[in-house]
Amino acid sequence: MHNTKTGPLTFGSARINAGLQHAVKKHRSEIIAEISASGMKGRGGAGFPTGVKWNLAAAAKDEHKYVVCNADEGEPGTFKDRVILTEYADLVFEGMSIAALAIGAKHGIIYLRGEYSYLRPLLEAILQRRRNEGLLGENILSREGFTFDIEIRMGSGAYVCGEETALIESLEGHRGEPRNRPPYPVDTGYLGHPTVVNNVETLAWVACILAKGAHWFKSIGTDKSTGLKLFSVSGDCEHPGVYEFPMGISVADLLKEVGGEDAKAVQIGGASGHCVPASEFARTIAYEDIPTGGSIIVFGPDRDMVDVSRNFLEFFVEESCGQCTPCRVGSAKLLEGVEKLSKGACSMQYLRELRGLGETMQLASKCGLGQSAPNAFLSIVAHFKDELMGRIAAAPGEKE
Ligand code: SF4
Numbered sequence: 299m300h301n302t303k304t305g306p307l308t309f310g311s312a313r314i315n316a317g318l319q320h321a322v323k324k325h326r327s328e329i330i331a332e333i334s335a336s337g338m339k340g341r342g343g344a345g346f347p348t349g350v351k352w353n354l355a356a357a358a359k360d361e362h363k364y365v366v367c368n369a370d371e372g373e374p375g376t377f378k379d380r381v382i383l384t385e386y387a388d389l390v391f392e393g394m395s396i397a398a399l400a401i402g403a404k405h406g407i408i409y410l411r412g413e414y415s416y417l418r419p420l421l422e423a424i425l426q427r428r429r430n431e432g433l434l435g436e437n438i439l440s441r442e443g444f445t446f447d448i449e450i451r452m453g454s455g456a457y458v459c460g461e462e463t464a465l466i467e468s469l470e471g472h473r474g475e476p477r478n479r480p481p482y483p484v485d486t487g488y489l490g491h492p493t494v495v496n497n498v499e500t501l502a503w504v505a506c507i508l509a510k511g512a513h514w515f516k517s518i519g520t521d522k523s524t525g526l527k528l529f530s531v532s533g534d535c536e537h538p539g540v541y542e543f544p545m546g547i548s549v550a551d552l553l554k555e556v557g558g559e560d561a562k563a564v565q566i567g568g569a570s571g572h573c574v575p576a577s578e579f580a581r582t583i584a585y586e587d588i589p590t591g592g593s594i595i596v597f598g599p600d601r602d603m604v605d606v607s608r609n610f611l612e613f614f615v616e617e618s619c620g621q622c623t624p625c626r627v628g629s630a631k632l633l634e635g636v637e638k639l640s641k642g643a644c645s646m647q648y649l650r651e652l653r654g655l656g657e658t659m660q661l662a663s664k665c666g667l668g669q670s671a672p673n674a675f676l677s678i679v680a681h682f683k684d685e686l687m688g689r690i691a692a693a694p695g696e697k698e
Contacts, residue, residue, distance in 0.1 A: 307542045308526055309386040309502055315433065317508030321396045322441040326356060329400040333504060335512035337524030342368060342460075342497035343567060343591030344666075345523075348504065351494055354484040355401040358492035363403035365394050365446075366488065366495045368465060369410045372457045373568035374613060375593035378528040378540045379498040383410075383417055386502055387424050391448060393501025395438065396508055397494055398446040406448035407488070409465055412455040421450055457617040458667050462495040464619070475619045476665035499528055499592070519545035523584035527592060531556045533565075534598030549588070550579040558596040563603065563681070568593035569610045570670035573603075575681035603682045604689065607675045608636045614671040625668025628659040632675055642689045649690065653679055 321329050334349025355363060367390060371379040382390060394406045410418065425448055428434045438444045456474045458464045463477035466488050487493025496504075503525060507515050515525045523545035529552070532538045536557025543552060549566070553559050564574050566583060567590040574581060574588065581587050597606060611633040620626045635652040638644040644652075656672030656679075663669045679686060 307528070307540075308506060309382065309389055312386075312389060312506050313509060314388045315392055317505035318392045318395055318433065319439060320508045321399055322439045322444065326400050326402065329396060329508070330356060332512050333400075333507060336507045336515040337512075337519075337522075338500070338503060338507060338515065339523070339585055340497055341499035341503065341527065341591065343373075343571075343589060345585040345589050348496065348500060351484055351496075352397060352400050354482070355403075355492045355494045358485055360492050362405070362489075362491040363401055364488045364491060364493040365397045365401070365403045365406045366462075366465070366469070366493055367394055367406070367408040367448075367498060367501055368460065368462065368495050369408050369414070369498050370453045370460045370465060371411050371414070371498070372455075372460050373570065373591055373593050374610075375532050375565065375568050375595040376530040376591060377532075378530045378592050380414060380417070381540045382498050382502055382528070383414070383421065387421055388428070389502040389505045390498055391425065391428060391434075393496070393504035394448055395433065395446055396504055397496060397501065399438075399441075399444055401492070401494055403494070404445050404447075406446060407469060408448060408450050409459075409469060410450055410452055412453045415452060418450055418452070425450070456619070457613075458619045458665070461665050461667065464665070465495065466493065473619075475621050476667075478664075497591070520582070520584050520586070522586045527583075529590075529592045529594050531558075531594045531596070533594075533596035534558060534561060534601065535596040543583075546582050546584045548580055548582050549574055552583065552594065553579065553596065556594075556596070558598075560599055561596045562599050562601065563597040563606075565595040565597065565606070565674065566590045566593070568595075569613050570666065570673060573606070573674045573677040573681070575677075577681070603678045603685050604636060604640050607678045608633065608640060610674045611636055611671070614667070618667065618671070622662075622664040622668060624659045624662040625664070625671060628655055628663070628668065629671050631655060632659075632672060636675065639686065639689055644690060646690055649679070649686070 330352045338348045339345040436445045459468045459474040464474045468474040483493045529541045614629040618625045656676045659672045
């Protein structure tokens with residue numbers, strides 16, 4: 299595992315349960331105020347402020363509330379949650395307990411990616427130890443009425459279940475399809491009760507923020523993107539692995555750290571993210587510029603970008619839940635077009651139509667999967683014209 303430049307990851311030096319010990323001395327509203335003051339935004343990629351989410355769930359009037367940890371890490375190119383769960387699971391469970399105290403939940407569920415089933419015995423053992431130590435169960439750390447426990451439920455390998463409403467459908471035993479919103483899970487979530495769904499990394503940072511204070515987290519990163527972030531780096535670079543960087547790092551600086559300076563493009567945010575060309579490597583990885591859940595795929599100078607686009611589209615055709623037409627049909631049609639492009643059988647007019655189709659999918663698909671499925675294709679069309687033009691079967695007199 300790699301770090302910025304010095305020593306172990308922040309999670310490695312965190313004092314386990316220090317955050318929870320601070321939290322039990324606070325009023326619920328003070329815990330949420332601390333998280334809000336830190337500027338913490340969800341590390342899954344969407345960047346919704348964690349304090350706002352908790353506030354809404356805390357305000358909901360219901361005796362049954364739930365804290366769900368989204369451990370369905372399925373974005374292509376991301377593996378940092380697996381590292382957190384393997385090495386720092388206590389921090390994740392601690393973060394869930396803090397969230398439960400803040401919103402008034404008694405039940406926690408960790409929705410674990412099906413492919414990570416080998417981690418289940420380890421996680422069950424840690425949960426049992428925490429029960430034995432009085433960190434789960436009734437009157438936790440002697441706080442009167444603070445009752446909370448966590449169970450592990452397995453995902454079944456559907457990418458769309460990373461979307462929180464599809465995840466909740468799956469938890470309820472239904473087909474994993476996104477729900478219409480509103481209502482939002484903080485109001486009507488698991489089994490119809492208020493539910494906070496947070497990413498693995500978000501919850502681990504929550505534990506650190508309660509231990510070290512909001513000012514510590516806020517002093518790192520940018521005004522709008524505070525704190526540190528873990529990244530899964532793969533592809534054409536000398537040192538792939540899990541890295542920790544402050545939010546706001548430029549793409550160029552990140553590439554320098556991982557030995558990928560000669561890259562011609564970087565896919566930031568996995569298949570649903572953005573393909574950033576070398577001309578834009580001065581841009582920053584931050585919610586106000588290029589947001590990401592942490593997947594960084596480096597493309598070296600010899601990569602065929604049409605092939606990259608085809609690869610991502612194959613993934614979306616496979617993973618679309620099929621519920622809405624723009625995503626179900628659009629992904630297949632885009633893939634068909636990119637395959638024609640690969641074979642030199644795509645005209646300029648056809649390419650324009652594919653671009654229009656991609657833009658329609660971004661607007662008309664029901665959930666983030668379909669809305670982001672054409673992203674890589676559209677950025678490749680915008681930034682790698684030379685590679686595309688060599689394959690266009692231009693009709694006589696046809697212009698771009
Ligand atoms: S956008 Fe795709 S994944 Fe999302 S609901 Fe529509 S078909 Fe399903």
